[in-house]
Amino acid sequence: MDAIVLQILNGLDKGGAYALIALGLTIIFGTLGVVNFAHGALFMLGAFCAVTVKALLSLEKVALDPTQTTAWGTPLEIRTPYVEAWFGDFGTAMLNYSVPISILIAIPVMLLIGVSMERGLIRFFYKRPHAEQILVTFGLAIVLQEIVKSLFGANPIPQPAPDAAKGMIDFGVAIGFQAGNVVYPAWRLIYFLFSVAIIGGVFAFLQFTTFGMVVRAGMADRETVGLLGIDIDRRFTIVFGMAAVVAGLAGAMYTPILSPDYHMGMDFLVLSFVVVVVGGMGSLGGAVVAGFTLGILQSFASMNEVKDILPGIDQIIIYLIAVVILLTRPRGLMGRKGVMEH
């Protein structure tokens, strides 16, 4: 039983990332009608916001020690981070909390990237066929990941969680298990709660603000909203930026779980598209439900007991479920009639 609870927890934190990326994809598709294959790259760029913040905070003052030499004969470099030299313990704490700090930086940066992407490229493809949208956004994703690789290299770059969130939480005690049987990394639980908070925030924004009401109206009937004299394009630009922020935050917070590298966006992109399709194209609720559900099912499929019966099921489970859902419910779990049907 404890194994099942652990796999549910695994599925929830993994599903959190899927849901956040899929949510952004669905928002963009629902509002702009654009199939954005560069969305995984936005997740990756968010992660590299965290890498950049840590790199900036780790900028070092280099002093040469002529009394010592390196193995290759040059004077030894004594390196001290500037923040530690300038701020002492506070500087050390800033380094330790670089990932949470990067969240604050990632919001304006990702918003800027999202708006620039939409204004600079995506808007020219609104009325073009989906195949062309896919080609151009996929090309953009490759360009972005190659830029990141040239700047940061190909190897994963470790981003430790703050010391306070590095430990394990005995989650099982809270739900009646013996102590020590269901322990789970604190940062992963934080990630799950963070993803729930972001999803809740996006839904609240769309549901309870005038801006959100206009966007929802635009998603339902863009033409009519335009006829009412509302500049829906300007709002949709902001929506694109918002989706980029959601993907970026998901990426930045995920860095202590998965050391970021230039390819991480592509790894998540395909799965997130499956999540969107299973949830129903254009359905925000469907993306969230499908994200968490597929995350949990993927975790269960990796259990040895399941793999003993169905070898290799862990590698195909998501696609298998997608096939089954699409055969039985062609519009996905919560898909709306008329979306992608013309």
Next chain:
Amino acid sequence: MKDFKINRRKMLQGTALAGAGIAAPMVLTSRAFAASYTNEPKGGTVTLGFNVPQTGAYADEGADELRAYQLAVEHINGEGDGGMLNTFSSKALKGNGINGKKVVYVTGDTQTKSDAARASAKRMIEKDGAIMITGGSSSGVAIAVQGLCQDAGVIFMAGLTHSNDTTGKDKRANGFRHFFNTEMSGAALGPVLKNAFGSERVAYHLTADYTWGWSQEGSIKKYTEELGWNTSAAVRTPLGAGDFSQYITPVLNSGADVLVLNHYGRDMVNSLTQAVQFGLRDKQVNGKDFAIVVPLYSRLMAQGAGENVKGIFGSTNWHWSLQDEGSKAFVKSFGQKYGFPPSQAAHTTYCQAILYADACQRAETFRPSGVGAALEGFKFDGLGNGPTEYRAEDHQCFKDVLVVKGKENPSSKFDVLEVVEVTPRKQVEYPAELLGGELGPYNDGA
């Protein structure tokens, strides 16, 4: 009876025929009239083909390989400080290229994909005239390119490839490997693990689901079970899984007290980082401290795992902190040129370039069968691994193997591993027939 008259004309004709008859066997076996071989160098240069991952997940390792090749070419051509040529036991190379021809090179991008690696090797052989192909950071790629070089009739000097199969069931006459293999890793690590963790342990393997992973898992299981360890499970994980949490959580309550991560590259960084996140390094099971083992370490990859490598055992082909004269010369030469120490991938590729050049020089030819014969059974020293031999039976180098551990207090970002034992060559040697396969005949091509 007809008179037999000898005149001057008949005398000359007879002498010429007799001379030709006597000289024919010698002329036909001399190099001047022998059949040529693939890309036989005709001018003043000889072209080597460096096939390394320049894009993809192992691009950083490939870049380090390329740096080492460029350094080796400089040294072979008599430029720079000479590096390990100064400490190499063979003094055949004179600093004027190979067999008097200046070395030039072309490069290819393997992308760590077998088909891409074969395509780039084929291009370098057919269009650029490469006489030898070398490099790579993956066993799948090495085996694929080795097969292509065998068919094309050029020598393949493997780069970083650790699977037994490269010089086991998939070995080829034209292929040579300096890097160690999983069998040697198991033989070196086994006794160290026993000393560190005792003989009553239960191991749980997570294994990358491809040729190298299977090979590594098999070797570590074999040697740890010989020491008395039990294997509770060996779970295959998809290559590039990213998040391994669903494979790690079953370990928590499995009763195992050792986790063996048969992963390399990104997979190793992620699975190790996540295993530490799940508290495995600090856990106690069966009254013992839980242990994590990474059988194949790479310093470049270990940097990616950051502080998570602390105290974790593994093996490696070479490490820049070694204090023998060869290693010191190489680290100095590489460090002064590039500003940081070389990786094990850089070391093995540098050695391969030097060993190939030396073999050509000693054989006085670039003909693959001649070069191969010079490499087979070649014993040498001074290249950083102590006394080494290219075994004739399988074209595998045999030398000491390093057991390393993640350093507790690194002094720099390069100083992440410490050498805990240099396992002597005789402890990691095995009979050539153990890993199967047939070298077959050399192919000189053309």
